[in-house]
Amino acid sequence: MDKKEKIKIEDLYKIYGNKPKQALSMLKSGKSKEEVLEKTRMSVGVNNASFTIYEGEIFVIMGLSGSGKSTLVRLLNRLIEPTAGSVWLDGEDVAKMSTERLTEIRRRKMCMVFQSFALMPHMTVLENAAFGLEISGAKKEERRERAVTALAQVGLEAWADSYPDDLSGGMKQRVGLARALAVNPEVLLMDEAFSALDPLIRCEMQDELLKIQKKNKRTIVFISHDLDEAMRIGDRIAIMEGGRVVQVGTPEDILLNPADDYVRAFFRGVDPTIILTAKDISQKNDVTIKMRPGNGPRTAVQRLIKYEKDQIYVLDEDEVYLGILTRDVLDEMIDRGERELDAGRLNVIEPSRETDSMQDILPKLISGTAPVPVVDSEGVYAGTISRKQFLKTLHRNGESE
Amino acid sequence: MSFFDFDERIIPLDTWIQSGVDKLVENYRDVFQIMKMPVEVSLNGVVWVLTYLHPLIIIAALCAAAYRYSGRKLAVFTALTLMLTGMLGLWEETMITLAMVFCSVLFCAVAGIPLGILAGRSDRFEGFIRPFLDAMQTTPAFVYLVPVVMLFSIGTVSGILATIVFAMPPIIRLTSLGIRHVHPELVEAAESFGATPFQVLRRVQIPLAMPSIMAGLNQTIMMSLSMVVIAALIGAGGLGMPVFLGLNTLDIGLATIGGLCIVLLAMVLDRITQGMGTVKRK
CATH class of the missing domain: 3.10.580.10 (CBS-domain)
Structure with a gap:
């Protein structure tokens, strides 16, 4: 591959419970998630995940609820502490870096968009869009200018002085997107960002995202449970089941050569005539x-x-x-x-x-x-x-x- | 003597406490006298200001606050209430009560809001502080009035200290509740943008907990007003005095006008602070 590695995760584990070491060694000796749960009462969030995300691609992590995909994305910016393993971002291990460095990375390099939008109800749309910049201590004028630009990118500059409660779901998520874009991060983490929107708006937002991506290539890690969405926007897809990454590949790869029945079941009901090309x-x-x-x-x-x-x-x-x-x-x-x-x-x-x-x-x-x-x-x-x-x-x- | 012969007092806790307080009074009275200094100084200051100023200025100021946080109706009500207290000859008592409430609420807020924030962020601290809050709210005031008088001597300051004990729990509880009710995803979002714990607190948790904190402040004000009469028992001045005197001399009229002023003042302060909690955004 001539593409540059942006994020590389290696042997990543997340175990919820008070004695993760014990559960970890059980997993490493080949025990299943269910066995661990039964023996130790600890639940496994992510089980030995490894893959590479290249610069400038949209990488979709897909799985049903409970498959660990939301945990996995939070391990990338360490909103959740990994139990074991590494998350390499441009050669730095996020899992082991100091709190100061982590704060710095969250402020400049890696921003997140949330399923529930997570907008601050007490701030105006403009203040929300400028939130990341405010946290990182940017000057007031710079903050304003960049937030306005970001809002313009998502077509909401006219709503700058409104409050989130006045906006529809789709508009709220545009603000969520603008809040991340205003920081101008290299990596965008999107946790089921469009899942709470109705299908028409979701499609519109996907197009919007692709448009923005076309202008300014970022590395986007997109979490989704929706196969159509993954197929539509993903350059590559990772499929997760029960905390494990089952398969990684381009949409066509996965559709044509599903790794196992789980992946195949995922594609049941998908119309191949839309996805497959000549x-x-x-x-x-x-x-x-x-x-x-x-x-x-x-x-x-x-x-x-x-x-x-x-x-x-x-x-x-x-x-x-x-x-x-x-x-x-x-x-x-x-x-x-x-x-x-x-x-x-x-x-x-x-x-x-x-x-x-x-x-x-x-x-x-x-x-x-x-x-x-x-x-x-x-x-x-x-x-x-x-x-x-x-x-x-x-x-x-x-x-x- | 059987162990279950409960007619006898097997554990002489009462004598222990008696001698403990006696020892405290004997050895540390000076320390406690110094401890009440900040309360005394601020109280005297506030009382001086409120009684020195012309009543018209105070009425105008309170009416302005009422108008700002509620509306014209409350402003009119406030004016009428204050005029009435003046015409009933209880203006000075009302001002002293107002000063007492102000001071006790000030100390309750200064100590209570940080404690509430701490309790909101830590389950362990919440678990630790809860029994104390329960005790502060439910222990009958008469139980601790005696030791308070022994340690701090009688007077308005002691009345305020007793009031603080009783009125502090709601602001701690409601601050903690407000912090806990901030949506976790908002905190997570702030953290994802690199916010430090202090930034999360300042920009997200406290602003969003504000209505709850203001409700706590409101409750604290109401509870300190309800202590006014009890505080009068240990020589605190203010509107409790006419009630107390009226009771002692069977002067029903005097007791009633004192009570009436307390109730009306409570209504005014309640409406104003409730308005503060729901300040409309621009």
Whole structure:
């Protein structure tokens, strides 16, 4: 990976109870969370979590309630003290640093957005947005200026003098977001930040977040129990169950190769046609030929016979997709004694883009007989999608039902 | 003698206490006399100001406070109440009572609010302080009036000390309650932005506990007013005096006007401080 490591957590544990050492050694010797609870009456919040978050990515930690995801995010800024393990932030171990340094990091580097918004009811929207700056002792004018800028970023500058109680849920969370943005942190921790909002507003906030992220790349750790949300905004996803991190990967990775039944169950009911793109399901199983002197109809037919196919995908010298020649057309050309491939005879089936979703591809698959060609943003051939492949993807996803 | 023969006093606690207090009085009376100095000084100051100023100024000031924290109705009521006390010939007693209430509430707040904050932040301290608060509120005042007089001698200052003991618990309890009722996620949010414990207290917990603290202050004021008559028993002046004298001489009229003034003054102070607790934001 050429990406820079921003946060790296290693063998992180959190055990709630009065004698965590005992529970820790039980866990390390392979005992389960349930056994520990039964034997020692101590509950395990996070059990041996390790993963890396890269700079500038949106990393979603997903799990059902009680899976330890909210505990995990609080271990990152040590709102909860870890029992064992390390949290490396730019090479510094948050778990072991002094209180002074931790305070400094919370004030400048790592800010948090809360599910319950956690706005101060006795402060105006502007004062709330400036809260982090006030805590870190910024001058009054600077505070005001940066808070106003942050509020403008979330479209709430007109509400600066209102109180949180006057705002709707979505607006409150915008203030929560502005409060974190005003500090201009490198890392944004978002604990179920949009979960309390109704679905329409949630979508709007996700777009807002992506927009802000596009302008100014931050490392965002996003906690969610909502798979659609994770798929929509996450560059990578970690799935947690019972305090353990079960799988880490891109949304496509996890959807296509779920690590276990728990992960698979998560995806039950998810419509793969929305998430998977042409790139994910295309394959290079079909035969191609480059349009250049020396490659005639006979060469093409020989290849088709060898691979038992009925059509060949014609590319130019730079592998840019041009069109399709079927076996019938090629045979006709041979009968007429043509020695070169003729661009005029190509059947130009419109290709799909790599970024098209399965839903976009479906109409093309239905209207044509041949597998749909897929090209990248430059028009370069990237493979094809056959009906069979399409159905197989749908089936594999539904098999756990 | 059987152990369960409860007619006998097996534990002579009463004599122990008697001799203990006697020893205290014998050896440390001077110390206690010095201890009452701050109360004495502030009381004398307040009494001097209240009796030196022209009644009209005091009426105007209280009316202004009533208007500021409540409204025109209470301002009118305050004016009428104070005029009445004056016309009943109890103006000076009313001022002394006001000064006593002010002083005892001042000391209750100065000691009680920090103690309440401590109790709100620490379960252990809360557990430690609770039995004391219970004792302070439920011990009949007559029980500790005698030792107070023995140690501090009679007079208005002793009356205030007895009042402080009785009136302090509500402000401690309600301050603690207010701190405890601040939503934990607000405290967590403040901490997540790097707030120190003191910053959390100053910017989040105390402002949000303010209504509860003001309710505590209000209760403390009401309870110190209710001690006025009892304090009069040990020579404290003020509106308790006419009531006490009236009782002793079977002068029902005198006792009633004293009582009436206490009640009206209580209503005025209660409404003003209640208004303070719910100050409207701009």
